[in-house]
Amino acid sequence: MPPKLRVLSQNARHEKRMQSEIQSSLASALKNNPQIEPKEALWSITTEMLTNNPFQPPKDGKCPINDLPDEILGYIFSVGVNQEIEDEMNDYDSEDDGDFEEEEEDGDENGEEDVSSAPANSSTAPFDSDMDSDASSDSDMFDDDEDIRVPFQVLVSHVCKRWRAVALDAHILWTSLDFVARPNLEKARTYISRSKGLPLSISIDCTFPEHLDEKDHPDHPLYSKDRKEARAVAHTAGCGDPHCLGEDMDEDNHEDEEELYFLSQQDLSSILDLIEPEVAHWGSLEFRATTYGYVQLLLSRLHKLPAAPVLESLQMFHFEDCDDYDKFMGADKTAFLPFHGNAPLLKDVVFWGVHIDWDAAVPNFLNGLRDLELSFHAKDVRPSYATFEKVIKLSPDLHTLTLSLSGPQLPPDVEFDADREEGGWGATPLTIPSLHEFAIQFHDVAYASALVQHLDLPAVTGLLLNFDEEDYSDFVRALLRPVKGRAESLLQHIDHLKIAGLPCSVACADLFLDQLANLKSLNIKLVGDEEDVLFEKLVDPTRTVPWHVRAGGGAEVAPAAAAAGFKLPAVFCAKLDTLTTNEADGARVQELVAARQAAGAPLARVFMSNMDRVTAKEERWLRANLAELEFFEPSDSEDEVEVYDEDGDEWETDDDAELDADVAEDEDDDEDGDEPPLISPLARHLGRGARRRGRMDVD
Structure with a gap:
């Protein structure tokens, strides 16, 4: 069954313009030919408007894209996959949970492939396992109302036989493995097989929503006990929820009703069982977890792996809140060394609330780095200054360094420039001649x-x-x-x-x-x-x-x-020409732009958060006095964006927050000021790692 078409958002300005053009053309047609019926005139107008519509099949039945060689077609597919990955990373940055459900691919027996979805919580769901022939369709086994998100490479591989052959032969399309919420291991096996040994980009997300605990997963040993106790308390309190009355419901049915949105440690073990044999082909590994038990499990497994010869990026994030960073609060602070310290191509490293055996990591593991981030480490699990200094000196091309509540150890009440024997860092500064970006x-x-x-x-x-x-x-x-x-x-x-x-x-x-x-x-x-x-x-x-x-x-x-x-x-800052603001309204930015123009130090570009209060009048003024004005979605924003009229009164929220700037410029001359201001999100994030608890990149 092909995926349902869903309207994600409606562009009110485009809709208004289209209706205006139709009405104008209809009036003109009726005036020029009074004998024509309005329905016939409308049909003629819409037919003419759709003449060059790219979503209509060519009249001669020939698609120009079929003239492209396979190599160019494969490249186009790779561009589509990369764009989808970039969009998802931007979406993840602006959402708290970041859940992106994985869907499955199937084809019909005639070779005109179809797209359908498999249950996301099934690790053995059917997934086009025969790569040399078309898979059978399993559409009828799925709920028609289930939302479907089909990966781009899967979508193009189900258009026609030729596209499928090109997609399956373009091994680069199948190198991204994302494990989140409810993993599909069969899908991952298929991707690995299709990648044909190319470096794999692996992402494992073991975070879970704030309202859930690790014990809320059925895989947890205390799951059944805690649920029974919670239901007994609810029943005693007389909450009135029939789902809380254990005697009125079958336990299994009750559990089936609750959807789970995070990986268990058992899931993580299954994922590692699948990908560890491919460690020689790991190109990047990004791991996220809410509690340290997941981190400990991963590190203990990585510690046993022999080598990661093509690994270039290792990013590990632990998001558990902690009020005290004097001492590590985990049950076990054993320090491991991933891959026995053997990852010769490693360039990008992030350890966010995750510590390793720092001393054993040099000189072979943490060396030759380009980007290094150390964040949120308790003082007793930070690297010593001697080790930190070695990492820096063994990375002569280090470009970006981020130290967020972490860095080399410095004992309390010891001056930083005290002798090494006293626990200080010495009187000689640590020079990093290659560094261009520094975050503290x-x-x-x-x-x-x-x-x-x-x-x-x-x-x-x-x-x-x-x-x-x-x-x-x-x-x-x-x-x-x-x-x-x-x-x-x-x-x-x-x-x-x-x-x-x-x-x-x-x-x-x-x-x-x-x-x-x-x-x-x-x-x-x-x-x-x-x-x-x-x-x-x-x-x-x-x-x-x-x-x-x-x-x-x-x-x-x-x-x-x-x-x-x-x-x-x-x-101040006479050379300043670009300003990015967050939580600054349009009136203040307008005042700033005007003042710096008057002072002879004008701004050329301004980027504002789309959560900021900007009226249509203020926006028109800013666009007229700047070379560029854009609006972006901050990483900690909500899904809805508030916009305001010229008097500052709130309009309805705009879910997609995206109206094209070119339309606004075309219509500025005839605007009467009663429209909400244009909102154009600007993707200004690097898309590297997480932006939680204040993480921001220098770019």
Whole structure:
């Protein structure tokens, strides 16, 4: 059975334009030929409009795409697969659960293949197991109402015999293995077979929703006990839900009604049983888990594997919330070494709340890296400074370094530049000459200050800062000072800066912005009053209070930096030409753009969160005064986007948040201002790893 066509969203502006054209053409046809019937005229008009419709078959029965050689057709298929993967990664970044259900492929016995779905919770569901012939259709065994998402490579392999042959011969199409929610192992086996030894991209998602616990999975030993106890409590409380009354329902039927959306540790073991024999063909491995038991299981299995000779990317994420990072809170903090330390091509490494045997990882495992991220490690499972230094020095082409509540160990009450024997890092800074992007997040003030005073980063041009709760003025002062042996500070080389949180004094804000003389691109999230003041100072350097205070009539205070002998410039960051904002409304951005135009330091491009309040009038002004204006969906946004009319009154939410900018520009001249503003999402994420708990990339 072919998949049902579903309208995901409706573009109101396109619909309005189409109806307008039809009505205009109909009126003209009736005027020119009064004898014609309205129905006949309408049929003639719509037929003419559909003449060049690409969704209509050619009149001569010949499709131009059939003239393409197989190599070009296969390349087109690969582009479609890559685009689908990119879209899914962007979707994952903007959703909390990130569940993408896998569907199955089938064909009919005549070779004109059909697409159908198999139960997603069945690891032995039929899946086109005969790769050299067409599989039989199992459409009748599935619920007609079940939503279907067919992978692109599966879809094109079921169009016709030729496309199927090309798709099956294009082995690159079958190299992505995604295990999430309810895995289909038979599908994975088929993909592996079709990949013909090409490097595999493997993604395993063992996270589960916040309202569920690991014990909510039937595979868990305590599942039945906990469910019986919960039902007994509900029955005693008289909740009134018939599903809670155990004596009125069969236990099996009750359990069948609950859908599961996460992998169990037993599922993970089955997945590893399948993919471990292919370790010689692993090109990348991305793993996510909510609890550390899954991580421990994976690491213990990777520890036993002999080698991963073509592995280039290893990303492991553990998302369990933790309030105390002084000591590792897991039941077992055994440190493992994946692949016996044998992964000679490894370039991209992320350990998010996951620790390994750091000392054993050098010199053979963690070396030659290009991108390194260490995040959310308890202090007692972080690498020693000596090991961290070795990793850095053994990676002469290291391009990006992210340290989020992690990094080399530094004992409490020990100065960072103290001798190694005392637990310090030594008086000589650690130089990383190849590094271009540096992200530092969530550390306490003392540790963050130590890092930026000890790391010598002469080539860094991209910087991400993300801090909260404390006063980070001392950290900012550390940034302002050149590293030992340098004449200029790190800030003076930065041309791209992202601030997701930087609480500091007004005086520090003045000095901070003053050193960013070469800044060209700023990405700022207005999460608090301090970030608000930074934004205000880009409008007017003399401003010293948050926007809401100024808007409410609050008075400015004397700038402390000026009182100390610092002279405020006419404009901060004179070279700034690109601004990305989050939680800044259209009126404030309009004021900023106008002020910098007047100051002779105009902005060329602005990217705003589509969650920000922007009226149609403000958007038209911004488009008229900027070379580029785009709207993007922030990684922590909700599914719905609020838009507003020119008076600031809320319109209905727009689910897809996507109306084309070119239509708006065409219609600006005849707009009467009563339409909601245009929303054009901008995909500005790198699509690498996770963006949870504040993870952001430097780009």
